[in-house]
Amino acid sequence: MTAVVLEKIWKEYGDQIVLENIDIRIESGSFVALVGPSGCGKTTLLKMLLGEEKPTTGRILLDGTPLKPEPDWDRGVVFQRYSVFPHLTVLGNVLVGREFEQSLFWGRLFGDKRRRAIEDARALLKAVGLSDHENKFPAALSGGMQQRLALAQALMRKPKVLLLDEPFGALDPGIRAEVHAVMNELWMAEGITVVMVTHDLSEAFRLGTRVIALERRRNRPEEKERYGATIAHDITVWPPKKQNVLNGSAAALAPTSATLSASAALH
Amino acid sequence: MRIINRHPSRAVYVLLAALPFIALAVVYSIGSYERLSVNPADKILPSVTQMMLTMKEYMFVADKRTGHYLFWSDTAISLWRLACGMAISIAISLVVGVAAGFIPWIRALVQPFVAAFSLIPPITILPILFILVGLEEASKITLIAVGTAPLMLRAVALAVEDIPREMIVKAQTLGASTWQMVTRVVLPQVLPKLIVATRFALIPAWIFLISAEAIAAVSGLGYRIFLVRRFLAMDVIIPYVIWITLLAWIMDISLAMLQRRLFPWFQPEQKS
Numbered sequence: 291m292t293a294v295v296l297e298k299i300w301k302e303y304g305d306q307i308v309l310e311n312i313d314i315r316i317e318s319g320s321f322v323a324l325v326g327p328s329g330c331g332k333t334t335l336l337k338m339l340l341g342e343e344k345p346t347t348g349r350i351l352l353d354g355t356p357l358k359p360e361p362d363w364d365r366g367v368v369f370q371r372y373s374v375f376p377h378l379t380v381l382g383n384v385l386v387g388r389e390f391e392q393s394l395f396w397g398r399l400f401g402d403k404r405r406r407a408i409e410d411a412r413a414l415l416k417a418v419g420l421s422d423h424e425n426k427f428p429a430a431l432s433g434g435m436q437q438r439l440a441l442a443q444a445l446m447r448k449p450k451v452l453l454l455d456e457p458f459g460a461l462d463p464g465i466r467a468e469v470h471a472v473m474n475e476l477w478m479a480e481g482i483t484v485v486m487v488t489h490d491l492s493e494a495f496r497l498g499t500r501v502i503a504l505e506r507r508r509n510r511p512e513e514k515e516r517y518g519a520t521i522a523h524d525i526t527v528w529p530p531k532k533q534n535v536l537n538g539s540a541a542a543l544a545p546t547s548a549t550l551s552a553s554a555a556l557h
Numbered sequence: 558m559r560i561i562n563r564h565p566s567r568a569v570y571v572l573l574a575a576l577p578f579i580a581l582a583v584v585y586s587i588g589s590y591e592r593l594s595v596n597p598a599d600k601i602l603p604s605v606t607q608m609m610l611t612m613k614e615y616m617f618v619a620d621k622r623t624g625h626y627l628f629w630s631d632t633a634i635s636l637w638r639l640a641c642g643m644a645i646s647i648a649i650s651l652v653v654g655v656a657a658g659f660i661p662w663i664r665a666l667v668q669p670f671v672a673a674f675s676l677i678p679p680i681t682i683l684p685i686l687f688i689l690v691g692l693e694e695a696s697k698i699t700l701i702a703v704g705t706a707p708l709m710l711r712a713v714a715l716a717v718e719d720i721p722r723e724m725i726v727k728a729q730t731l732g733a734s735t736w737q738m739v740t741r742v743v744l745p746q747v748l749p750k751l752i753v754a755t756r757f758a759l760i761p762a763w764i765f766l767i768s769a770e771a772i773a774a775v776s777g778l779g780y781r782i783f784l785v786r787r788f789l790a791m792d793v794i795i796p797y798v799i800w801i802t803l804l805a806w807i808m809d810i811s812l813a814m815l816q817r818r819l820f821p822w823f824q825p826e827q828k829s
Contacts, residue, residue, distance in 0.1 A: 340726065340730070342726060360729065361726050361729035361730050362729060362730065362732065363730060363732030365730055366731075367726065367727060367730045369726075369727070371721070371723065372721035372723035372724050372727075373724075373727055374727075375727075375742060375746075376746070376822050376823075377745040377746055377820070377822050377823070378745075386731060386741065387731035387732065389741070390728075390731050390732045390733040390734075390737050390741070394734065394737070395736070396740075397733075397737040397740050397741040427821065428822075429822055443727075443731070444727075446731075447730070447731050449730065
């Protein structure tokens with residue numbers, strides 16, 4: 291099944307063409323890494339997927355329906371910075387997605403619903419290795435821990451696609467490897483579809499099932515304005531990585547993502 | 558070693574901090590002693606003893622005409638006016654400030670008006686208030702609110718705009734509605750900054766309070782010092798000024814402590 295379709299996307303700011311003729315079909319359950327030199331428009335592309343920017347022409351489909359023109363729960367995101375809420379504890383940060391979903395006015399859960407939400411949140415915190423830090427505020431966490439928390443927070447809401455905007459770019463190399471391992475496990479176990487923007491090629495190949503490189507084909511100063519970046523390479527990473535969606539770990543970790551995982555498993 | 562790199566020890570630091578206060582007290586005492594030894598009836602620089610005696614009377618002897626303990630009744634009515642004015646100002650700045658900072662349509666509606674309104678010197682609208690709402694409490698409270706609300710409203714709106722865009726996008730990707738973002742993301746992050754804004758706004762608030770009381774009132778700390786000025790009663794004025802200063806200082810540090818207590822996650826960039 292195809293989760294995300296980008297059809298003939300062009301993006302222009304005034305006279306400046308940033309992206310041209312972007313055509314991508316992203317299979318459900320895949321991990322797509324978008325790479326390219328800085329300023330090539332890969333973040334712009336992610337912003338369009340997020341709904342923060344509109345393509346000038348072309349359209350984006352998510353599960354077959356056109357994308358809502360604003361950010362919403364169906365697309366989760368982790369940014370390089372400011373991805374978690376500083377005024378909520380670690381547990382509160384993960385809970386908040388469920389609270390938004392189930393408590394429209396108060397934005398808070400009580401009783402049984404809260405207990406169930408806490409159970410699910412704890413399972414996710416365990417998966418990202420933050421079980422011992424539930425009651426801390428993000429300021430007390432290291433950068434790597436904050437990004438792991440941001441992942442858990444985003445997954446709590448079970449987005450159809452998870453968007454990552456250079457999420458590990460600000461981390462030290464050692465910490466980055468550790469967070470990569472967590473990311474890889476989450477992707478395998480949760481059956482999620484991921485689109486990640488990065489400028490780190492080795493990261494792209496280590497995590498991705500598919501690496502898409504954006505590049506400007508013409509870069510002479512007099513041509514720069516009129517030619518945007520487009521897909522230069524589209525590589526399926528080998529050896530293929532497989533999600534563990536059939537062994538039940540996805541269902542155990544997050545009960546309601548089972549449907550998404552099952553549909554991913556069929557293909 | 559350069560002087561910018563030499564730091565006083567804790568004890569020296571405390572001593573240095575106390576020095577200007579001690580110096581002022583000493584200079585005053587000498588001046589007072591000099592004047593009183595020439596003319597024991599001098600009222601301009603009363604002795605500390607004299608001030609304490611007068612204050613004892615203000616604190617513990619009921620006023621013959623009204624039956625009030627003047628010091629305490631003045632303090633109570635002034636603090637009441639200050640609290641009412643600030644409460645109105647805080648309520649307005651929270652509701653309008655958050656809306657203006659968060660919702661582009663409301664920002665367009667509110668911001669130019671507030672910018673223009675905040676340029677009016679508040680004291681100039683005091684006569685208008687006297688005419689419209691009378692000489693009673695309402696005019697003084699309104700003056701404090703009018704004088705501080707635009708300031709605080711702008712601080713709140715700026716605090717909302719300072720929330721990183723990423724956080725607001727993140728909240729939306731977690732499915733939050735505008736209302737949920739206001740209550741769960743925006744307000745909690747704005748409240749500690751509201752306390753900072755309140756601390757700053759208290760400075761003009763005191764000025765407007767004392768001015769309003771000096772111009773038209775029959776009670777209050779400002780009323781008292783401007784009343785006894787006619788009799789050159791420095792033995793009342795000086796202790797009252799010190800008392801007002803002390804009250805302002807206590808409010809400021811209590812708010813700072815409240816902020817640290819309520820919002821342990823909030824670490825302001827600037828030292829307060």
